[in-house]
Amino acid sequence: MTDLDPIARPLDHLPARGASDAPALTDRAGSLSFRELDHAIGALAAWLAARAGSGDRVASWLPKTRVACILPLAAARAGLVHVPVNPALRRAQVAHVLADSGATLLISQPARLATLAPEDLPPVMGTAVEADCPMDGPGLTASMADPAALAAILYTSGSTGRPKGVMLSHANLWLGAISVAHYLRLTPADRVLAVLPLSFDYGQNQLLSTWAAGASVVPLDYLAARDVVKAVVRFDATTLAGVPPLWVQLLEADWPAGTAASLRRLTNSGGALTPRMVRALRDRFPRADLYPMYGLTEAFRSTYLDPALVDAHPDSIGRAIPFAAVAPVRADGRRAAPGEPGELVHAGPLVAQGYWQDAERTAHRFRPAPPWLGEGMAVWSGDTVVEDAMGLLRFVGRDDEMIKVAGNRVSPQEVEEAILSGGEALEAVAVGVRDDRLGQAIVAMVAGDAAREAGLRTRLRAELPSFLQPQQYRWFAELPRNANGKLDRAALRRLATE
Structure with a gap:
């Protein structure tokens, strides 16, 4: 379990938290140690810096390859802003993200690039294929970036219109990694099977929190639940993050004797677990701690439920995660009383910097925190929650139409x-x-x-x-x-x- 250090650092310093020769990333091709990971980050950062200027946006449209895993840290080391594009998106959605972000470079694969028309690419943007990205050779050393500087733009759908870019700083991503590694009690002995898209905040944090704990991540693109089961067996995974539809599939899958019992940690976000699903997961994975969580890209993660409370409170989303200040707020700005519905408001250093080039929507969602909750800006989620007498929150519903x-x-x-x-x-x-x-x-x-x-x-x-x-x-x-x-x-x- 990583120390709960509230001081943020440049994002590309994360690999230094692992033992140099311990495995940091493991896939079908073998393993990269933390020493080799840092070397690969430096090499790719130097290559990026030669192709883009400080503060430029660099987009990637890739499956879960080694380059895709390393790019968030390499771009940060090069002083660039990473824009990961969901690999499931098609031409029109990709063109929107590229144009809106003003990316000057897109890294992808030949087959994907071939689906784009010339008019889909901004005039000032260049393209590169993943195979040209170096993982070895002369590189940049660890950066001295300001933790408050912009590090990434993650695109998420809004209640109206096209996807909007959420601006995340080095500090947002660093403290999110430290927070999750701490409350999940990750250790260097853990192997985290990363099945979620790296374009999601939840998916990207699979990498960052694992490395913050000095543990090993196993990136996996899967087609069916049986692919996940096989990967758990092959890589002896201890930790699996998912969303409710994946858990439905995994509960229907055939598990070899003893494999389900080998998992030590399950985490859920991206939708609430039903009490019935909680019971099913507890029965199927009897030795795994189950962590129900609630989050929104604008503040990364807001709450988690301690595994010791899951059986007694299967419909709860828990309490605030480390570094977050979270509470239900009434329409008059006061804290909602226990049992009284209120809007979930999130303050603290995990709150993002707003929406990219969208002052109107930023002003609507990011507003000053109630004085009794904290200082600075808060995210007003638009989601209704109720707090019980124990301080545990329960999700009631969404105020928007997402x-x-x-x-x-x-x-x-x-x-x-x-x-x-x-x-x-x-x-x-x-x-x-x-x-x-x-x-x-x-x-x-x-x-x-x-x-x-x-x-x-x-x-x-x-x-x-x-x-x-x-x-x-x-x-x-x-x-x-x-x-x-x-x-x-x-x-x-x-x-x-x-």
Whole structure:
């Protein structure tokens, strides 16, 4: 377990926390020690610095390769800002991230780059293939970056419009890594199986918190639950982070005798676990500590539930993590009383620097903390929680209309725009409904001719990643409207569940 040190340092200093010859990263090709990891960071940082200027944004669109794992630290060492692009995104979404971030360099693979048209790339942006990224040779030494400097922009969907970039400093990422390594009680003997996308804050922290603890990370891109089971066996994994849909799949998978009992730690975020799922996970993985957690990219992680409390409080998201100040707040700015619903507000050094080039949305979400909670800016989550007499929080619901599909925050407007772009439908509203496997599934409420559904589905399969695909279409001659003539989204949400 790492010391709970509140002093932030440049992000690229994290490998120094591990024993030099101990394994830091392990995959099918073998292992990199912490000494070799630091050397690879330096080599890649020097290569990046020769291709981009200080403060430039460098984007990566990669699966979970060694280069993808090293880039967050290499970019930080080179004085650049890393913009990881979700590998599941398609051309239109990638083009938006590249244009919005103003990236000057995109690192990807030939097959991915071939899917982009010339107009998808900003005029000032260059491209490079992953195979050209050096992992050896002369490199830069550890940086002296200001911990408050911008280190990364992570794109997350908003309640309206296209994905927005959350600005994270070295301090945000460093203290997030220290906090998680501490409360998960990670040790150098742990092997963390990293299955979540590195473009997510939760996924990227798999790397950073593991290295902060001097432990070894095993990056894995999987197609089916059995791939995860095999990796647990092959790499003797002790720790697995997931989202509810993955746990559903893993609970249905066949586990070799003794393998499920070998896991020591399970962590969940990206959606609440149901009490039924908590019981199932406790039965299937009897020797694993289960950590339910709640977070939002704008403040990384807010709460966790101590494993000792899980059985008695299976519907709780716990208390604030180290370095976070979290509380339910009433509409009048006072702290909500036990049992009284309030908006979850998060203050402290994990709060991000706002949204990239979006002052209006930043002002809406990032506002001064209530004086009784802390100083500086706080994230007003828009989520309603209730605190019990023990100080444990329970998630009640979202105030916005975001849809949570397999751990991905989906903007209804993004789905609606894609549906309408081909002309098959006259109007469209995307609604999230409960789904045991996905957490939520997208139901498209559309006005138009149902005979055009097959063509619409075919087009969207080519244009959108799987998590943005509607699972069901409901067709109407016209969609209901409210007294103001606007689409009645509340009525449509009710219809979607009938």
